[in-house]
Amino acid sequence: MLLIRAIVRPEKKDEVLASLSKAGFPAATVVDVVGRGKQKGIKMGGMLYDEIPKILIMVAIHDEERENIIDVILKTARTGEDGTFGDGKIFITPLEEVYTISRGGRGL
Amino acid sequence: MKEIMAVVRMNKTNATKKALIDAGVAGFTAIKVLGRGKPVEDPAVIQERKNKLLEMAVHESIDAEEAERQVVSFLDGSRLFPRRLFTILAHDDDVPRIIEAITRANKTEHNVGDGTIFVMPIADAVRVRTGETGEAAIW
Incomplete structure (x- = not known):
């Protein structure tokens, strides 16, 4: 199993969540975060903004769903033809065990 | 670790x-x-929850259609x-x-x-x- 952590633009949140739902990933955890990327933030009128609001979406998946979910997120979270700085990132970490509390058992 | x-x-x-x-x-x-999480699929459970939530709606301040719409949005798995x-x-x-x-x-x-x-x-x-x-x- 894998844990996908995707950082996306706040205005893309609903769109990404809807397309994840449609692609068979209804479950997700969503956190408001702030961050900056390689561009060190945005400089506007002499002010440097380096705490840019983003949305962190966490989804637990089976290994074989990896390509599919990455595809879905890339397709919906990108802005413009070739993407733009600030569209976000996807991190993938191995997940050893998952427990669903209401079911009281192991597994997604 | x-x-x-x-x-x-x-x-x-x-x-x-x-x-x-x-x-x-x-x-x-x-x-x-x-x-x-995963949406609830058992229709009986959904109906039961729906009835319970509709009972809680205040009918003077919200019309039935709107109440129904809001309750459904709670149960269709799209809400966070x-x-x-x-x-x-x-x-x-x-x-x-x-x-x-x-x-x-x-x-x-x-x-x-x-x-x-x-x-x-x-x-x-x-x-x-x-x-x-x-x-x-x-x-």
């Missing part, structure tokens, strides 16, 4: 904290998150609900005990929405105060 991430109900925060202390694990990081995300670092041996404690504190009779626990490996940890690394940095 493992990282345990547990998504629990907001009103179970205190119960979870107490359960962790009882399990001998006092340290944690908690943040407010929004989440949704507030939850608390606990992050706990643990030694490998303590993981089953912690999971047991969190599960016991958070199980309700509702059968859905009690949350999920993720366990993942972490490569290293450093205690900032002393510079200790690895297992010694956890507790």
Whole structure:
């Protein structure tokens, strides 16, 4: 199993969540975060903004769903033809065990 | 060394904290998150919840159609609900005990929405105060 952590633009949140739902990933955890990327933030009128609001979406998946979910997120979270700085990132970490509390058992 | 991430109900925060202390694990990081799980598929359960929620709607201030629309949005699996995300670092041996404690504190009779626990490996940890690394940095 894998844990996908995707950082996306706040205005893309609903769109990404809807397309994840449609692609068979209804479950997700969503956190408001702030961050900056390689561009060190945005400089506007002499002010440097380096705490840019983003949305962190966490989804637990089976290994074989990896390509599919990455595809879905890339397709919906990108802005413009070739993407733009600030569209976000996807991190993938191995997940050893998952427990669903209401079911009281192991597994997604 | 493992990282345990547990998504629990907001009103179970205190119960979870107490359960962790009882399990001998006092340290944690908690943040407010929004989440949704697998949609409920059993039509009988959905109908029962729907009736219950519709009963709660105040009919003077909201017309039936609007109430119906809002209630359905609660049940169709598209809405995000507030939850608390606990992050706990643990030694490998303590993981089953912690999971047991969190599960016991958070199980309700509702059968859905009690949350999920993720366990993942972490490569290293450093205690900032002393510079200790690895297992010694956890507790």
